[in-house]
Amino acid sequence: MRISDWPASERPREKLLERGAAALSDAELLAIFLRVGIAGQSAVDMARALLTEYGSLGALLAADRQTFCHTRGLGTAKYAQLQAVLEMARRHAAETLADQDVLSDPQATRAYLSMRLGDRAHEIFACVFLDTRNRVIAFEELFRGTIDGAAVYPREVVKAALRHNAASLILAHNHPSGVAEPSAADRDITRRLTQALGLVDIRVLDHLILTRSGHTSLAERGMM
Structure with missing residues (x-):
């Protein structure tokens, strides 16, 4: 029928x-x-x-x-149509964050990052750079790795934060395995980045691990 x-x-x-x-x-x-x-x-x-x-x-x-x-x-036409729809959704989510304190609506921030990173097949490490009022300056993918992990260099994160004149930032990366549990390496890089950025007076507010079905906040876990 x-x-x-x-x-x-x-x-x-x-x-x-x-x-x-x-x-x-x-x-x-x-x-x-x-x-x-x-x-x-x-x-x-x-x-x-x-x-x-x-x-x-x-x-x-x-x-x-x-x-x-x-x-x-x-087919190709449907693929192009789908990519356009997904990109419009990402841009809409980004616009909702543009003029507000991200700490006032953490769920919106996590939904946006999940949309950007949660479905990626390989590990991506990114940062959300924030101004003094915790408003988004920029989202930037800094490191791309294999499904086994991405090499993260604190010096490059500091350079990016200074380039954006950020007062603070949120770290984020995905786990393609689908398991959002922080690894020892995740906790270690969080500590190293917090120390490196602290030297230039830039705060790390959180480190989010995203998967297709959920997320974990290291700040909420007391791991920062």
Whole structure:
């Protein structure tokens, strides 16, 4: 049965307009993005099949170009469309942080960093540079590593902080393994960076470890 033949209250687009996007399942949201299905499958059927194939919505959204484009029913146009949607979401999240004290809404900061780093296949170390009122000056990816880890050089972090004239910063990196537990190396680099930045009077407010499904704050853990 085509989606157009469904009762209006069950069609994803109409359901979204009536009840809001949060009321939709992952498959229904994906079906709206897909717009049409393929032979023998409605957009919702295709969305369910894709979620089964990839394992989760996050895994589908994080798929590399080659994998995505070689999936039946997808392709280059859909990949470009998806990347545009994701980038708009990132920029919207960044704008919500631009003029506010990040400490007043730590969840928004963590949501933004999760969006930037949580789905990355390799380890990325980044910093959010802040002014004297804890407002975001810039987000910068400083080091990229393999899935086993990224080499972090305190001198380069200090140089970047001075270049941005930052008063403080938040450290962040992802764990592609999906486990957000801080390692001994994570605690060590936090200590080294805090000491190095302290010499130039720049505070480290937190170090966040991001995964696809969650995060850990070293500040909340009392590890700083």
